[in-house]
Amino acid sequence: MQSQDVGPPSPASSAAGPVVDVEQAEAALVEHYPRLVRLAYLVLPSGRGRSRRVLTAHALVQRALPRGRAPAPSIPAQQAGRDGGPGYALIRLQVLRTALRRGAGLPPPLPQVWGLKLFPRSGGADELALDQRLSALSGPARAAHALRGLERLPDGDVREVLRAAGVADVDAALEEADRIPDPYRLLGSPEFDPCVLQVRPTDLLRRRRRLKAALVAGAALAVCGTLLGLPGDGWGPDGAAAPPYARNPAAQAALDPGKLTRVSPTAWRTSARTDFSVWPARGDRTGDRALLRRALAVWARPGKDVQVSATPGTPSGGPAGPPRLLYAGTVDTARVVVLYDGLRVARYAEPKDGTRGAALDLARVDGAGRAGAGAVVLSRADGNVRYLTAPWVRGAGERDLRRPGSAARGLALTGGVTPPLAGPAGRPGPCASWNVLELTDGTGTRLVTDLGELVPAHLTAGRPGRTHEVSGAGALRTWAPYACSLGAMRSAGVRSVNAWAFAGQPLPGGSGEAAWVCTRAETWRGGGSRVLAQFHTPGGRFGVVAAKAEDVPACGEREPRVLAGVLWKSGTGDWYLLAAGSRDTASIRATGGVEGSARGHLLALRAEAGARADLEAGLEDGRSIGGLR
Numbered sequence: 001m002q003s004q005d006v007g008p009p010s011p012a013s014s015a016a017g018p019v020v021d022v023e024q025a026e027a028a029l030v031e032h033y034p035r036l037v038r039l040a041y042l043v044l045p046s047g048r049g050r051s052r053r054v055l056t057a058h059a060l061v062q063r064a065l066p067r068g069r070a071p072a073p074s075i076p077a078q079q080a081g082r083d084g085g086p087g088y089a090l091i092r093l094q095v096l097r098t099a100l101r102r103g104a105g106l107p108p109p110l111p112q113v114w115g116l117k118l119f120p121r122s123g124g125a126d127e128l129a130l131d132q133r134l135s136a137l138s139g140p141a142r143a144a145h146a147l148r149g150l151e152r153l154p155d156g157d158v159r160e161v162l163r164a165a166g167v168a169d170v171d172a173a174l175e176e177a178d179r180i181p182d183p184y185r186l187l188g189s190p191e192f193d194p195c196v197l198q199v200r201p202t203d204l205l206r207r208r209r210r211l212k213a214a215l216v217a218g219a220a221l222a223v224c225g226t227l228l229g230l231p232g233d234g235w236g237p238d239g240a241a242a243p244p245y246a247r248n249p250a251a252q253a254a255l256d257p258g259k260l261t262r263v264s265p266t267a268w269r270t271s272a273r274t275d276f277s278v279w280p281a282r283g284d285r286t287g288d289r290a291l292l293r294r295a296l297a298v299w300a301r302p303g304k305d306v307q308v309s310a311t312p313g314t315p316s317g318g319p320a321g322p323p324r325l326l327y328a329g330t331v332d333t334a335r336v337v338v339l340y341d342g343l344r345v346a347r348y349a350e351p352k353d354g355t356r357g358a359a360l361d362l363a364r365v366d367g368a369g370r371a372g373a374g375a376v377v378l379s380r381a382d383g384n385v386r387y388l389t390a391p392w393v394r395g396a397g398e399r400d401l402r403r404p405g406s407a408a409r410g411l412a413l414t415g416g417v418t419p420p421l422a423g424p425a426g427r428p429g430p431c432a433s434w435n436v437l438e439l440t441d442g443t444g445t446r447l448v449t450d451l452g453e454l455v456p457a458h459l460t461a462g463r464p465g466r467t468h469e470v471s472g473a474g475a476l477r478t479w480a481p482y483a484c485s486l487g488a489m490r491s492a493g494v495r496s497v498n499a500w501a502f503a504g505q506p507l508p509g510g511s512g513e514a515a516w517v518c519t520r521a522e523t524w525r526g527g528g529s530r531v532l533a534q535f536h537t538p539g540g541r542f543g544v545v546a547a548k549a550e551d552v553p554a555c556g557e558r559e560p561r562v563l564a565g566v567l568w569k570s571g572t573g574d575w576y577l578l579a580a581g582s583r584d585t586a587s588i589r590a591t592g593g594v595e596g597s598a599r600g601h602l603l604a605l606r607a608e609a610g611a612r613a614d615l616e617a618g619l620e621d622g623r624s625i626g627g628l629r
Contacts, residue, residue: 020072020087023261025065026321027277028087030342031366033320034195035150036061036095041120041194042146042187043099046135050120054194057099062320064094073164092151096165100139120193127191133180140173148177149184255300257292259322260339268391274370276326276340280391282415283329283336292328295337295348298360307359311453311493313525314344314364327388331379331417338376338388340365345376347454363454364493364524371446371458372495374439384420385450387437389413397438398422399447401459401483402431404476408438423450424486431484431542445471449497451490457521458496464520464560467498475499481536481543482517488548489530493523500555502562503580505602509570512538516546516580518555518562531555533564533628535578547628554628563588563617564628567607579603579615579627587618 029036040057072086073093134142140162147158155174162170190196260281268278285291300318302308310316319341326345327338330352337348343366350358365372375387389396397408398421411418424434436449437456447470448456460467461475470479478501489497503516514537521530530550534543546566553559565579577594585601593611596603607613615627 019069020090021069022066024087025091027342028085029061029065029091030320032088033061036091037194038192039092039146039150040095040099042134042150042192043096043139043143045139046131054120054197057194060095060098064091064098066090093161093164096143096161100143100165120191120197127186127189130186131191137176138173140167141176144173144177145180146187149187255293255296256322257289257296260292261322261324263324265391274392275368275373276345276365277324279326281325283327285328285330285335286325288328291335292337294355295339298348298358299339299346302360305356310362311364311524312528313493314362316362331386332381334379336378345454361454365455370443374446375437375448375456377450377454377456378417380423383423385423386420387418389416389418389439391416392441393439394442395440399436399438401434401436401479404473404480431487434483434486444469449486451486451494453491457494460496460498463500464498464555464557478517481540482519482534484542485519485532485534485545488532489521492521492528492530493525494521495524497521502582503601505578505580507537508576508604509572511571516564517543520555527551529556531628533562535566549628561619561625562628563615563625565613565615567611575607575609577605577607577611577613581617584620585617586620589616
C-alpha cells in the first residue's frame with residue numbers, strides 16, 4: 001500500500017471560494033456542532049481510549065474557529081438539500097486537518113476531566129465490529145469513510161476535501177476505505193455520538209494517593225491566585241454569576257456586551273431565513289451594558305442562587321461566542337434579556353431592585369422556521385403570560401381553544417410585546433378554558449400555546465404529512481374537546497402538537513356518533529414524542545384518553561396510521577369494546593378479555609366491565625399494526 005501521510009494542503013486544493021467571516025463560521029459551528037464532533041470522533045484513532053478520544057474530538061471542533069475572515073473551500077459543504085454553507089465547509093475542513101494530525105501524533109494534554117471517564121453509549125455487536133474495522137484503517141481512510149457515510153459526499157467531493165485537508169495519497173485512502181462493506185447506516189449510532197455520554201469514575205485508589213500532593217500544589221496556587229486578584233483587571237463576580245473559572249480570552253469575548261450581534265430591524269424582509277437569527281434587538285435597555293454583561297455572565301456561569309431551567313435535550317453551557325441580542329428591557333417588575341446563539345434561546349431575568357432571585361431559562365430552537373420562531377415568553381406572573389413576537393407578526397390575539405365559536409380578542413403589540421394574557425400552564429383547578437396566542441403575518445394565521453417553557457408550541461390539525469394551521473372553523477372544532485389534554489405535554493420540550501380526527505364511530509343503540517382524535521407532540525430534540533388517542537362522545541365536554549405512548553411513530557408523518565380502543569358504557573348500562581383505526585385499516589381483531597373481529601376500520605363488541613383486550617389491525621397494504629397503549 002502506498003503511503004498516506006498527512007501533509008500541508010496542495011496548491012490545487014487551496015482554491016478559495018467565498019470569504020467567510022468569523023461570525024458566519026461561529027454560527028455554522030454552533031448549528032452543526034454535534035455532527036462536527038461525531039466526524040472528528042470517527043476520524044481520530046481509537047487506540048488512545050474512548051474517554052480521551054471524546055475530549056479530543058470536542059477540543060478539535062471548538063478550536064476550529066478561524067481568527068478572522070478566511071476563504072471558504074470551493075468544495076460543497078454537504079449533499080444538496082442538507083448544505084451547511086461555506087461556513088460549515090470551512091469549519092469541517094479545519095476539523096479534518098487537525099483530526100488527521102492528532103491521529104499521527106500524541107494527544108493534546110488538554111482538555112481533562114478530573115475524576116471521571118466520559119464515553120459514548122455502547123452499541124450492539126455491529127457497532128463494535130465497525131469500530132474495530134475503522135481502527136484498523138489509516139486516518140485518511142477513516143476520514144474518507146466518514147465523509148462518504150456521515151456527510152453523504154460523492155467520491156469526487158471526498159477527493160477534494162481530503163486533498164484540501166492535506167492527504168498526500170487520496171486514491172489510496174479511498175481504496176483502503178472500500179474494505180469496509182458497511183452501508184453507513186451505523187455511523188448515526190449512539191456508539192459514535194460523543195455528545196451523548198456516560199460517566200464513570202477513574203482509578204479511585206490512584207486518585208487518593210495523588211490527592212495529598214495536589215493539596216500542597218493547590219495551596220500554593222490559591223496564594224498566587226489571591227495575589228493576582230488584588231487589584232487588577234480581572235473578571236470579578238457579575239451580579240448573580242458564579243466566580244470565574246479561568247482567564248480564557250474566548251470566554252471573555254463572549255461576555256463582552258460590545259460584541260453582541262445586533263440585526264437590522266429590516267433584515268428579515270430580505271433574508272432567505274425566517275427564524276431567530278433575523279430578529280432585531282428590541283426593548284428599552286438594549287444600551288444597558290451592565291445589564292447585558294450580567295446576563296452574559298450568568299449564562300456562562302450561573303451562581304448557586306440562580307434558578308436555571310432548560311428544556312429536555314438543551315445544552316446548559318454558555319455560548320461559544322458572542323450571541324445575538326433579541327431583547328433587553330423592563331417587563332412588569334423585572335429586567336429581562338433574551339439572547340440567541342444559533343442553537344438556543346436564553347432568557348435572563350432579574351428583579352428591578354437587584355440581582356437576588358435572578359433566573360436563567362434555556363430552550364433549544366435549532367431548525368426553527370417561521371412557525372417555530374413566531375414568539376418567545378418574556379414573563380409569567382400571577383397566571384398571566386407576556387410574549388415577544390417575531391418582527392414579521394402583524395397582529396396578535398387571544399383565543400380560548402375550548403370555545404371554537406368565539407372570536408379571538410385582539411392584542412395591541414408594543415415594540416413586539418403583548419399585554420399580559422391568561423396562560424394555561426400551571427393553572428389550578430378543573431380545566432374550564434385553554435387560552436392560546438393567535439399570530440397573524442403575511443402568510444396566514446397560526447396558534448401557539450404556552451406549555452410552561454420559553455418557546456410556545458405550535459398547534460396544527462389534519463392528517464400527518466398534510467397538516468394545516470388551526471385557523472378555520474373545522475380545525476378549531478377538532479381541537480376544542482381536546483385542548484385540556486395539552487396539560488399532559490408540559491415541560492417536555494414540545495415544538496408542535498397536531499390533532500388528527502382519524503375516525504368517526506356510530507355508537508351502539510343509536511346514541512349518536514363518537515369521534516376519535518389522535519394528538520401527537522413533536523419535540524425540538526427529535527425524540528421524546530408523545531401520542532394520545534382520545535375518544536369523544538356526543539354532548540361530552542372533554543375527550544377521554546383511550547391510549548397514550550411515547551417515542552412511537554404512530555400518528556406521525558413517518559407512520560400516519562393509528563389503532564386504539566376503549567371500553568364504553570351505553571345509556572342502558574351495557575358495556576362495549578369500541579375500536580377504530582385510520583381509514584386504510586382493512587380489519588380489526590380483538591383477543592384476550594374480549595374476542596371478536598370486524599372488517600373495515602371500526603369494531604364494536606359487547607364486553608364486561610373492566611375487561612382488557614389486545615387489538616391488532618390488518619392494513620390494506622397487507623401489513624399489520626397493534627393497538628396504541
